[in-house]
Amino acid sequence: MVNSGDTAWVLISSALVLLMTPGLAFFYGGMVRKKNMLSVLMQCLIIMCALSVQWVLFGYSLSFFPGKGFWGGLGWFGLNGVGLEPYADYAATIPHQAFMIFQAMFAIITPALIIGAFAERMKFSAFLVFTLLWATFVYDPLCHWVWGIGGWLRNMGALDFAGGTVVHINAGIAALVTALVIGKRKNLDHNPPAPHNLPFIILGTGLLWFGWFGFNAGSALAANGLAVNAFVVTNTAAAAAGLSWALIEWMRNGKPTLFGAVSGAVAGLVAITPAAGYVNAGSAIIIGLLVSVFCFIAVTVIKPKLGYDDSLDAFGVHCVGGIWGAIATGIFASKAINPAGADGLLFGNPKQLLIQLIAVGVTVVYTFVVTAFIYKLVDMFIGVRVSEKEELMGLDLTQHHERAYTVLE
Amino acid sequence: MKLVVAIIQPYKLEEVKEELYKQEVNLITVSEVLGHGRQKGVTEIYRGAKETGNLLRKIRLEIAVNDNFVEPTIKAIVKGAKTGETGDGKIFVLDLAECIRIRTEERGGKAIG
Numbered sequence: 001m002v003n004s005g006d007t008a009w010v011l012i013s014s015a016l017v018l019l020m021t022p023g024l025a026f027f028y029g030g031m032v033r034k035k036n037m038l039s040v041l042m043q044c045l046i047i048m049c050a051l052s053v054q055w056v057l058f059g060y061s062l063s064f065f066p067g068k069g070f071w072g073g074l075g076w077f078g079l080n081g082v083g084l085e086p087y088a089d090y091a092a093t094i095p096h097q098a099f100m101i102f103q104a105m106f107a108i109i110t111p112a113l114i115i116g117a118f119a120e121r122m123k124f125s126a127f128l129v130f131t132l133l134w135a136t137f138v139y140d141p142l143c144h145w146v147w148g149i150g151g152w153l154r155n156m157g158a159l160d161f162a163g164g165t166v167v168h169i170n171a172g173i174a175a176l177v178t179a180l181v182i183g184k185r186k187n188l189d190h191n192p193p194a195p196h197n198l199p200f201i202i203l204g205t206g207l208l209w210f211g212w213f214g215f216n217a218g219s220a221l222a223a224n225g226l227a228v229n230a231f232v233v234t235n236t237a238a239a240a241a242g243l244s245w246a247l248i249e250w251m252r253n254g255k256p257t258l259f260g261a262v263s264g265a266v267a268g269l270v271a272i273t274p275a276a277g278y279v280n281a282g283s284a285i286i287i288g289l290l291v292s293v294f295c296f297i298a299v300t301v302i303k304p305k306l307g308y309d310d311s312l313d314a315f316g317v318h319c320v321g322g323i324w325g326a327i328a329t330g331i332f333a334s335k336a337i338n339p340a341g342a343d344g345l346l347f348g349n350p351k352q353l354l355i356q357l358i359a360v361g362v363t364v365v366y367t368f369v370v371t372a373f374i375y376k377l378v379d380m381f382i383g384v385r386v387s388e389k390e391e392l393m394g395l396d397l398t399q400h401h402e403r404a405y406t407v408l409e
Numbered sequence: 410m411k412l413v414v415a416i417i418q419p420y421k422l423e424e425v426k427e428e429l430y431k432q433e434v435n436l437i438t439v440s441e442v443l444g445h446g447r448q449k450g451v452t453e454i455y456r457g458a459k460e461t462g463n464l465l466r467k468i469r470l471e472i473a474v475n476d477n478f479v480e481p482t483i484k485a486i487v488k489g490a491k492t493g494e495t496g497d498g499k500i501f502v503l504d505l506a507e508c509i510r511i512r513t514e515e516r517g518g519k520a521i522g
Binding site: 186187389392394397401402403 | 419420421423441443453454455466
C-alpha cells in the first residue's frame with residue numbers, strides 16, 4: 001500500500017540528496033585554485049548527468065535486483081519491471097520508482113566525492129571514463145552486497161543505515177588510490193595552494209548539511225519516528241564535530257579556523273551516516289566529538305608524513321570518518337532505537353562490532369584493488385594526467401575553454 | 410640602480426621565482442595584469458560562441474636592483490620564462506632615480522637589498 005506521507009518524504013529526500021552534489025561542487029571548488037574552479041564544478045555536474053542515465057539504464061538493476069551474485073542482475077534493465085507499486089522487500093509503503101530515484105542520488109554523489117583526490121590535475125576525458133567504470137564495477141557491486149536482497153554483507157548482518165561503507169569508505173579508499181596513482185601536483189613544496197574562495201566552502205557545507213537530512217533521515221524510507229531520530233542525530237553529530245575540530249585547532253595552533261570548523265562538520269556528517277538509524281543523540285555527540293580527532297590527525301599529521309597528495313582530503317575525511325562511523329555503529333547501536341537493527345558492544349553484543357569490522361575490511365580491500373586496476377587501465381589507454389603545461393595553466397582553460405572569473409570588465 | 414620590469418606567462422611565475430632566488434634576488438613585486446603583444450588573445454567558448462582576441466592574463470614583475478644585479482636578474486627571468494613560443498613576454502630595464510627604505514629612511518643602493 002502506497003502511503004502518501006512516506007512517498008512525499010522520500011521524494012523530498014531524493015531532491016535534498018541531489019542538491020548535495022552541487023553543494024559538494026562548491027565545497028571542493030572553493031578549495032582549489034581559481035584556475036581550476038570550473039573543472040571541479042564541471043566534474044560534479046557531469047556526474048549528475050552521466051550517472052543519472054547509467055542508473056536508470058542498468059545501474060539500479062545491477063545494484064538492487066535480487067540475487068546472490070557479484071551484481072544483482074539485469075532483470076530490471078532500463079527500469080523494466082520497476083513500477084509505481086511498492087516493492088515490499090525494499091520499501092513497502094512507497095512506489096518502487098521512488099526508492100529507485102532516492103538510491104540514484106547516492107550513486108551520483110559517491111563518485112563525486114572522489115574528485116577531491118585528483119582535483120587540479122586529471123584529464124576530463126579520462127575522468128569521465130573512469131567514473132563510469134568505477135560506478136559499474138565498484139559502486140554497483142558493493143551497493144548490492146550491503147543493501148541488495150541476497151547481498152552477502154546484508155545477510156551477514158552488517159549495519160549501514162545510510163551509506164557509511166557503500167558511500168564514504170568506498171569513495172574514500174578510491175580517493176587514496178587515485179591520489180597515489182596520479183601523483184602529486186606540481187610546485188607543491190614551494191607553494192602550498194591556498195583555497196581560492198573560503199566563502200564558497202561554507203556555501204557548499206551549508207548545502208551538504210541541508211542535503212544530508214535527506215541522505216540520513218530519508219534512509220528511513222518513511223515519514224516516521226526513525227526518520228526523526230536520524231534527523232536529530234545527524235544534526236547533533238555534525239554540530240559536535242564542527243565544534244570539536246575548531247577546539248582542536250584552537251588548542252594546537254592558537255586560533256580556530258573557519259575551514260577547520262566546516263571540515264569537522266562534514267566529518268561529523270560522514271561519521272553519523274551509518275549510525276543514524278541505530279543510535280541516540282548522546283551517542284551522536286560522542287561520535288561527532290571523536291571523528292574530528294581522527295580526521296584531524298589523518299589530514300594534518302599522517303598525510304604530510306606519508307606524502308600522498310589527496311588534494312582536498314577526500315580520503316582523510318570520508319574514509320577515516322566513514323570507518324569510525326562503521327565502528328561506532330557497532331559500539332553504540334541499540335534495538336531500543338530501531339528494533340530492526342541490532343545491539344552494539346555497549347548494549348551487550350560485541351559480535352556486532354566484529355561484523356562491522358568485517359564489512360569495513362571487505363570494502364577497503366575490494367575497493368582498493370579494483371579501483372587501482374580501473375585507474376591504471378584508464379591511464380594506459382587515455383592517460384589520467386594532463387600535461388605539465390596544462391596543469392600550470394589550469395584545467396578551466398585547457399579542458400573546457402572557459403574561465404570562472406574575469407579580471408577586468 | 411635599475412628597475413627591471415618583466416611581463417611573463419602566469420604559469421611561469423614559479424619557475425622565474427625559483428631562478429631569481431638562485432641569483433639571490435629576493436625582493437620582487439608581482440601583479441596580475443592583462444595585455445597582449447604580437448600573440449593574439451586566447452579563444453574561449455561560451456555556449457558555442459567563440460570569443461577570440463580577449464586580452465591575455467599576464468604576470469608583471471617589478472624588481473629594483475643595484476647595477477651589478479641587473480644581468481643576473483635578466484638571466485634568471487629568461488631562464489625561468491622562456492619557452493621559445495610567442496607570448497613568452499618582455500623585460501624592460503629602466504633607470505631608477507632614487508630608492509628609500511621607509512622604515513629607516515636609508516637611501517640609494519643600500520636601501521634596495
